Amino acid sequence: MERLRAVAEIDLSDPLIDFHSAGSLDRLRAADILLTSWGSPRLDSASLAHAPRLRAVVHAAGTVKGHLSLDVFDRGIPVSSAADANAIPVAEYTLAMILLAGKAVPALAREYRATRADLNLPRRNLTIGNYHRTVGLLGASKIGRRVLTLLKPFDFTVLLSDPYVDAATAKDLGATLVTLDDLFATCDIVSIHAPATEETRALVTARLLASMPDGATVINTARGSLVDEPALLAELLTGRLSAVLDVTDPEIPPPNSPLWDLPNVVLTPHVAGALGNELHRLGESAADEVTRALAGQPLKHPVDPTVLAITA
Numbered sequence: 001m002e003r004l005r006a007v008a009e010i011d012l013s014d015p016l017i018d019f020h021s022a023g024s025l026d027r028l029r030a031a032d033i034l035l036t037s038w039g040s041p042r043l044d045s046a047s048l049a050h051a052p053r054l055r056a057v058v059h060a061a062g063t064v065k066g067h068l069s070l071d072v073f074d075r076g077i078p079v080s081s082a083a084d085a086n087a088i089p090v091a092e093y094t095l096a097m098i099l100l101a102g103k104a105v106p107a108l109a110r111e112y113r114a115t116r117a118d119l120n121l122p123r124r125n126l127t128i129g130n131y132h133r134t135v136g137l138l139g140a141s142k143i144g145r146r147v148l149t150l151l152k153p154f155d156f157t158v159l160l161s162d163p164y165v166d167a168a169t170a171k172d173l174g175a176t177l178v179t180l181d182d183l184f185a186t187c188d189i190v191s192i193h194a195p196a197t198e199e200t201r202a203l204v205t206a207r208l209l210a211s212m213p214d215g216a217t218v219i220n221t222a223r224g225s226l227v228d229e230p231a232l233l234a235e236l237l238t239g240r241l242s243a244v245l246d247v248t249d250p251e252i253p254p255p256n257s258p259l260w261d262l263p264n265v266v267l268t269p270h271v272a273g274a275l276g277n278e279l280h281r282l283g284e285s286a287a288d289e290v291t292r293a294l295a296g297q298p299l300k301h302p303v304d305p306t307v308l309a310i311t312a
Contacts, residue, residue: 003287007294008033016040019047029053033293035286037061045071056293060286062086062273063312064303073305080299083142083312085285086274090221091146093272094191097244098151101189101217102130106266107242127215131155136187138180138204139222140165140173141312144193148173159183162194164310184208189217195312196223206231209241217242221272222312224249236262246272 004010011031016024019041028051034043037060041047048054048071057064057072062083072079100106104127112119121128135151136159137144144162151158152174160175161183170177184190184204190212194200204218204227212218212235220227224247235241242264251270253259259267274282289299 007291025050033290040067043068058286058289060282078299079303080289080301081303082282082285084301085281087143087146089274089278090143090272091150094147094221095150097219098189102133104128110263134187136183136190138192139194141193148175185211191219192222192226196225200226202228209235214240219244221246223247246270
């Protein structure tokens with residue numbers, strides 16, 4: 001707020017929760033820039049008609065799909081997103097879970113707690129460890145690309161499947177491009193980083209899951225809708241596969257879902273994205289963009305409407 005006050009007149013009254021009440025419309029008419037985040041009311045042609053001065057929308061969160069229509073872009077209003085800033089903690093979470101899954105830490109921790117005794121781990125058990133393990137990423141999104149960068153220092157074989165990436169680009173990112181079938185059939189760990197669209201709904205099918213090697217792990221920090229969850233649950237119930245699920249479908253599993261108690265599942269409450277002090281990174285990103293917009297400079301993190309259909 002101090003940074004914003006230095007460059008603009010900031011309206012610090014209650015956040016706008018609609019764009020139709022008289023008070024909201026008065027504030028909208030006076031706005032040069034809208035600073036939005038989670039829970040923002042939808043900005044469409046009707047609300048834009050009451051925003052003659054609007055020259056930028058700065059979103060201090062990830063996707064903008066739910067809070068604005070294409071009418072904003074049609075009017076030539078630049079839109080910024082903090083998706084790059086939000087990708088950082090998701091990638092960090094993913095890296096941590098890849099390393100822990102490769103070391104079998106979740107399963108061993110549960111077993112150790114249950115037995116409260118020496119597990120007598122066979123040191124020559126070659127199914128445990130991260131040396132030359134094959135890790136696959138489904139999707140070269142902003143998050144997927146950041147995960148690929150974080151994986152470079154490790155002794156992994158890294159594979160990537162993304163229909164919008166060619167082999168040369170994948171190589172530059174530090175991965176080998178493979179088909180979706182090959183990704184699941186060959187990887188010890190598959191981490192999902194594709195957007196939630198109609199095209200990707202239930203993209204991870206029962207057939208793909210059945211093709212995974214015994215003992216493989218699925219990590220999902222994207223959206224639960226990308227995975228055929230009944231099919232995944234069927235595999236998990238056999239104990240053949242493991243999973244790290246920060247998202248599910250529905251977002252909170254039913255109270256009687258086996259996901260809560262399965263020993264081969266790490267279930268977290270959608271915490272991979274910006275949380276706690278990580279929110280400051282989103283705020284800093286937004287403040288930077290507001291400053292650029294007011295100075296007439298191009299936004300650093302503009303949203304490209306031509307790829308909204310295939311991105312988060």
